[in-house]
Amino acid sequence: RAEAVAVIAATDHRGSRHAADLRALVPKVPSLRTVVAVGPGPAPEGTTPWTELLRSDPGGFVPARPDPDSAVRILVSSGSEAEPKMVAYSHNALAGGRGNFLASLVPDGKPPRCLFLVPLASAFGSNGTAVTLARHGGTLVLLDHFSPDAALAAVREHRPTHVLGVPTAVRMMLERLDTTDGALPAPTALVLGGAPLDETTARAAAEAFGCPVVNLYGSADGVNCHTGLGSKVPPTSTSGTVAGRPDPRVAEIRIAAPETHEPLPDGEIGEIVSRGPMTPLCYVGAPDLDARYRTPDGWVRTGDLGRLDADGVLHVVGRLKDIVIRGGANISPAEVERELRSHPEVRDAVCLGIPDPLMGERLAVCVVARGEEPPTLEALGRHLAAAGLERRKHPERLLVVAEIPLTAAGKPDRAILRERLTGGPGAARHGDSGAVPLARTP
Structure with missing residues (x-):
């Protein structure tokens, strides 16, 4: 294609x-x-x-002078929803839009040294491609493959100004750092994206790395919003993860009604749509995807739910397609995950829907325990109740895992976790405890 x-x-x-x-x-x-x-x-x-x-x-050799608005890179989406999409980016989008994003994280204007803990082929990793990084005279530091020990060693050896990774990878690094002697050399910023960032992880990372934590919200489809270097740790609340104030030099963002694409007023939850300097040219060889994911006036549909508050700050609530429908009631897994990660016995948590003949779907949670004794489903329920979450949003099935499996793009692999919960081909794994169901009540 x-x-x-x-x-x-x-x-x-x-x-x-x-x-x-x-x-x-x-x-x-x-x-x-x-x-x-x-x-x-x-x-x-x-x-x-x-x-x-x-x-x-x-x-x-005579170097060509390409049209700045011509295609320079085809970025392949992570395929976390279905078949991966191929997205064409121009020179201007990479050097301009993405370059402006990186510029906002380099306050002194000096060439950055960036350690990427994600594949360069991913949307997040594309910030480290030659066009974007070369604009700032930057240095790229890579691992052969990610492991928490290798990542910590690279931070100590190369002293990067910026460390870019997904929250799950950083949680794994923090766990290994507990037994590591000596403080880490402080970067300018720790940039976390690819998955929702909770307050517990952000605070622990800021303390361990000794630098600001930047929460990045973005996608392969050309969406970008992030908290600034001077921002406080994103608060955890049922209103969603704080993604910062949209920068029109990178991407303009608004909230629209999913059915009509009409803009919604501040405070209302709707689909996050985006357009601007970072917007890609098109989906490669797939006009049907352009018709599905772009509005007639050029806004890219993200499939994410969010809201803009009165100060213009974006709050990401969850995914339209990730919504679990339990007996006709909608549950946002991201909302529940944010609260569960603040539980003292939980290192990481991923929520997802599993089929149920009575309710259609029920919410399940896969948990990485912080200590030797994992939390019980009842204990998690009490924690959520204390945080103000309605009973219908409490997980009804628990699977304790040794670690959260990741896709090639560094995101939680929900397909594998769903197999383990439902007894599919990937069900039996060393280190998993049995899936524990709660008494089923409508």
Whole structure:
């Protein structure tokens, strides 16, 4: 669908031979003419070695001057909802819109040194691509693959000005840091996105890293909003996670009625829509997606629920598609997760709906315990009640897991967790305790 002419791929990466696999696909992909092989070992037959390109004579090379509004990158969404979407970004969107976002996190204007704990192929990781980072003369620090120990070691060795990752990864780092001697060198900012950030995690991270925690809300579809370096830790409340005040130099944001796309007044909850310098060009080879996710006047539909308060601050409430419908009543998993993560015995929590013949769906929770003794479902219910959540929003099934599985984009893998809860192919896992159901009452 992307009609790629050339592809750069690894000769060998964690046991996979991507360059050879792509070369084998050339007869089936009419547009693909060249596979460039990078990495250790010989290049597969029929591919072009990266080292050969480096040895070529640059004397006759004449660099092209592309149209700033032409496509420079195709970003693939995480696929957490369904089939991943391919989104085309222009030079202006990466250097301008995304570049303006990064500029807001560099108060002294000095070149940043950014440690990315997420894949560069993700929407969050695309802030570390050459076009965006090169605008600021920045340095990119990467891990071969994420582990909390490797991430902490990179912070100590490379002393990054900015650490960018998902809340789950940072919670794992905080757990390992409990037994690590010595304070971490303080970055300028710890930037967390890709999943809702709760107050407990934000406060612990700010203390451990000795720097401001920036809460980033964004997506592959060109949405960006974030708290500033001088902002307080985002408060946890039933009104949603504070995502900051939209910056029109990056992306303009408004709240619209999901059915009509008409703007809603301040304070009302609706779908978050966005457009501006960071807005991508289109969905690649999928006009049906453009029609579905874009309004006639160019606003990108996020599928997220939120509200703008009287001060213009965005609060993200949850996902339209993540809503659990229990007996006709809507439950936002994100709202329940925010409260559960403040429980003293909970390190992390992910809520999701599971099928039920009586109620249609019931809310389940997967919990990573903070200590050796995990909390009970009843204890979690009491905690939620004390926080003011109605009984219908309390989880009715509990699964204690050793860690939250993540997708390639670093987000909680709800599909795997749902399998474990419902007895699907991924049900049996070492380190899981049994799924505990509550007495079922309508």
